[in-house]
Amino acid sequence: MDKSKNFFDASEDEDDKSTSTSRNINLGPSANPHAKPTDFNFLKVIGKGSFGKVLLAKRKRNGKCYAIKVLQKKVILNRREQKHIMAERNVLLKNVKHPFLVGLHYSFQTTDKLYFVLDFVNGGELFFHLQKERTFPEPRAKFYIAEMASALGYLHSLTIVYRDLKPENILLDSQGHIVLTDFGLCKEGISQADTTTTFCGTPEYLAPEVLRKQPYDNTVDWWCLGSVLYEMLYGLPPFYSRDTHEMYDNILHKELVMRPGASTAAWFILQALLEKDHTRRLGYRDDFVKYYSIKEHEFFSTINWDDLEQKKLPPPFNPSVESQYDISNFDPEFTEETVPNSVCFSSGQSIVNASVMEADDAFLGFSYAPPSEDSFL
Numbered sequence: 001m002d003k004s005k006n007f008f009d010a011s012e013d014e015d016d017k018s019t020s021t022s023r024n025i026n027l028g029p030s031a032n033p034h035a036k037p038t039d040f041n042f043l044k045v046i047g048k049g050s051f052g053k054v055l056l057a058k059r060k061r062n063g064k065c066y067a068i069k070v071l072q073k074k075v076i077l078n079r080r081e082q083k084h085i086m087a088e089r090n091v092l093l094k095n096v097k098h099p100f101l102v103g104l105h106y107s108f109q110t111t112d113k114l115y116f117v118l119d120f121v122n123g124g125e126l127f128f129h130l131q132k133e134r135t136f137p138e139p140r141a142k143f144y145i146a147e148m149a150s151a152l153g154y155l156h157s158l159t160i161v162y163r164d165l166k167p168e169n170i171l172l173d174s175q176g177h178i179v180l181t182d183f184g185l186c187k188e189g190i191s192q193a194d195t196t197t198t199f200c201g202t203p204e205y206l207a208p209e210v211l212r213k214q215p216y217d218n219t220v221d222w223w224c225l226g227s228v229l230y231e232m233l234y235g236l237p238p239f240y241s242r243d244t245h246e247m248y249d250n251i252l253h254k255e256l257v258m259r260p261g262a263s264t265a266a267w268f269i270l271q272a273l274l275e276k277d278h279t280r281r282l283g284y285r286d287d288f289v290k291y292y293s294i295k296e297h298e299f300f301s302t303i304n305w306d307d308l309e310q311k312k313l314p315p316p317f318n319p320s321v322e323s324q325y326d327i328s329n330f331d332p333e334f335t336e337e338t339v340p341n342s343v344c345f346s347s348g349q350s351i352v353n354a355s356v357m358e359a360d361d362a363f364l365g366f367s368y369a370p371p372s373e374d375s376f377l
Contacts, residue, residue, distance in 0.1 A: 035108035037115065037344045040068065045337040046330045052113070055343060056120060056327060065324045066105065069116040070343045076114075099311055100151040102171070102181040113343070121179045123172030123319035124329025130167055134235050138266055140316040141232040144170070146303045147178035148225060149295070153288025156218045165224035166205050167231065172329070176315030203244055204237040208252050208276045222283035222294065226273025233262050238274055252276070269299040 040057040047054035052071040059066065097103075105117045126144065130136065136144070148170065155162055162180070171179040207223035209216040230238040239250035256274050258267060272282035286293040295305060307313050319329050327335050 035106060035115075035117075037110065037113075040066070040344075042068070042339050042343050043325070044327055044330075045334045045339060046327060047334055053340075053343070055339060056325070057117075058325075065120040067118045067120040068343075069118060071114040071116075073109075073112050073114060098151060098154050099309060100147045100178045100180060101154070102179050118181070119179070120324070121171040121173050121181070122321055122324070122326055122329060123174055123176060125168055125331070126170040126172065126178075127167035128329060128331055129172070129317070129319075130232060130235075136232045137316075138233060138262060141229060142266075142299065142303070143313070143316050144178055144232065145225060145229050146300055146305075146308055148180065148228070149288060149300075150305070150309055151178070151180045152221045152225065153294065156221070156287050157289075161218045162221050162224075164205075165221060165228060167228060170228070172315075172317075172319050174319060174321040175311075176318045177311055203247065204240055206248075206251060207278065209278050211248055211251060216278065217284075218287065219278045219281045219284050222273050222281055223278070225294075226270055229266075230270055230274070233266065234259060238270075263299075265297075265299040265301070269297050272297070 039061065040059055042055045042057045044056045045053050046056050046067060049069075052069065052075070054067055054069045057066050057068045058064070102121060103119045105119070107114070107116050109115065148165065152162055152165070165180075169181055171181055173179050205224045205227045207216065207220045210220060227237050238256060239247055239254055241247040241250060256271060262270070269282065275281040278284060282297065283294050288294045294300075304313070321329070
């Protein structure tokens with residue numbers, strides 16, 4: 001699979017038609033005007049995306065490690081993606097206390113960049129471990145899927161659809177628990193009764209209704225969960241083809257073919273999650289928590305959900321992590337890259353295709369620091 005694939009350009013998003021100019025985004029004044037890049041030593045590149053990089057950074061004041069996501073305003077503005085970036089910030093703010101969602105400590109901006117200061121989660125991407133091992137034993141896959149389901153159920157309870165569940169967005173912490181990251185494609189305000197029509201996601205994991213550009217709801221996340229479970233058990237997404245058009249045709253029309261190596265319960269939940277008709281998909285009626293829901297499926301009969309969410313269940317795999325600075329579980333493709341000097345200061349250059357004033361308007365309210373954060377008070 002081509003790991004460089006990200007998501008489709010969502011600039012034609014119907015949700016965004018009302019925000020054709022960046023000035024429409026206004027979430028209030030900055031709460032953290034004193035934070036700045038020079039408060040940190042940027043040590044290593046640990047990830048890359050469409051709009052910038054994720055770096056391991058040490059805060060000079062106390063030596064604590066963070067993962068800092070540094071995004072280029074000019075790229076975001078040129079692609080009309082500012083609404084997704086602000087949605088990511090909003091989702092991060094809502095979910096700092098959930099055990100399986102990455103926490104945002106604070107955010108700030110310079111003339112040309114946005115900075116998310118996040119938990120440094122150094123057990124590595126699930127993608128990294130899956131590539132090394134090809135497949136996971138079913139008990140290990142079940143543990144990860146249960147923690148993912150808990151996180152997705154929590155997001156859904158806040159009327160947020162994640163929309164981009166894939167192994168590259170799933171990290172392991174130093175003990176081996178799941179941490180979902182990258183909320184750039186989350187859609188806020190989607191309850192079970194609501195739908196949206198944005199064409200976005202990652203090709204291998206797109207649900208049929210998204211491909212058809214039909215209205216969809218939070219059941220797209222349960223399709224993705226089924227795709228990730230299948231990939232963990234069998235090494236590839238369920239309808240994968242190197243030919244993207246063939247893969248889309250498979251997602252839309254090909255039946256899920258039963259394969260050996262999984263329990264009957266695993267096959268039942270795969271069939272239920274990878275149901276092409278979203279109104280018949282597991283999770284459509286009761287989502288995560290109610291009777292006949294994801295949580296109640298027989299595949300999870302051995303899971304004590306209270307213990308799981310309190311991290312009392314021992315992870316089936318412990319990443320080898322020697323210190324808070326350990327980056328051995330990250331892809332050398334990233335970590336061997338030179339840290340760009342530009343992340344440490346703002347260039348002051350004009351934003352391409354947008355004035356500096358427009359850029360400031362576009363990201364007004366991005367900066368954030370919680371009252372308990374002693375950083376810049």
